[in-house]
Amino acid sequence: MARAATSSDIFNAVAEEQRRTILDFLAADERSVGEIVEALECAQPSVSKHLKVLRDVGLVRVRRDGRRMLYRTNAVALKPLHHWARTFEQYWHQQLDRVKERAERKEEKKK
Amino acid sequence: MARAATSSDIFNAVAEEQRRTILDFLAADERSVGEIVEALECAQPSVSKHLKVLRDVGLVRVRRDGRRMLYRTNAVALKPLHHWARTFEQYWHQQLDRVKERAERKEEKKK
DNA sequence: TTTACATATTCCTATATAGGAATCTATAGT
DNA sequence: ACTATAGATTCCTATATAGGAATATGTAAA
Secondary structure (H helix, E strand, O other): OOOOOOOOOOHHOOOOOOHHHHHHOOOOOOOOOOHHHHHOOOOOOHHHHHHHHHHHHHOOEEEEEOOOEEEEEOOOHHHHHHHHHHHHHEEEEEEHHHHHHHHHHHHHHOO | OOOOOOOOHHHHOOOOOOHHHHHHHHOOOOEEHHHHHHHHHHHHHHHHHHHHHHHHOOEEEEEEOOOOEEEEEOHHHHHHHHHHHHHOHHHHHHHHHHHHHHHHHHHHHHH
16 A cells, blocks of 8 residues: 555645645735745645645635635644644653753762 | 655654554553554554654664564654644634634624 | 574555646636 | 636656565574
8 A cells, every 4th residue: 555645634734844834834824826936936836736735634725816816824723733742742751851860860979 | 756755754754643553552651563563453564664664763762672672652752743733823722712703793793 | 403483674566646847727907 | 809817737757655475584492
């Protein structure tokens, strides 16, 4: 079997760096495709394809304005990613604590 | 060009669901490959391959115990993912606020 | 040193890109 | 009705899987 489709879920969709950059760029305000192309210095068809993937998984919303399409990040759709990463917070605190302890024991020995 | 390698960064590595499940499973305690195979109901070679990807990006650590290999999640390596997702927190709060406002305006009209 | 057990690696195949080029579609202006 | 502009879609290709089967490697026990 091949890798899961990029548009099968948000994890696969944001695996591509350009798509993360697009989400960053569209987070605060809506922007046209042309503005994204200029900001990313990326070919227009590539941007359109990335936007389709992001649309398919609900990470961006679109509305038409004349002949331009205005895209905007749908931040809420990133919650599952944030939530998953967050479940590991407790463990990395533990890890840092262990590092600290070791450093402190070393200090003790010096004395 | 094809998709970036799964082992090119943590975002690509965790795009695969099985690999996320493995990270969940190895978060609290170290486990042998056999235990992972049993827990995931996944073929042993597949698990070994997933573990290699996770090792390559630093998401798991290994140590040998006799003829078993004990793996454990290196939670700290997930921080960049958490941090990136977190930058959108402010935006989804704004979104939820807008939804709330709309609901409240509706309530007002009813009266 | 055989034998058994635990993992890792190799080989194979179907599939899904990402990017570039070319083309199609839709809307606005004249 | 034309023409120009903004985006979307299609076609093409090199590349990287994920999973299954078979095999190799490494360690422990008899």
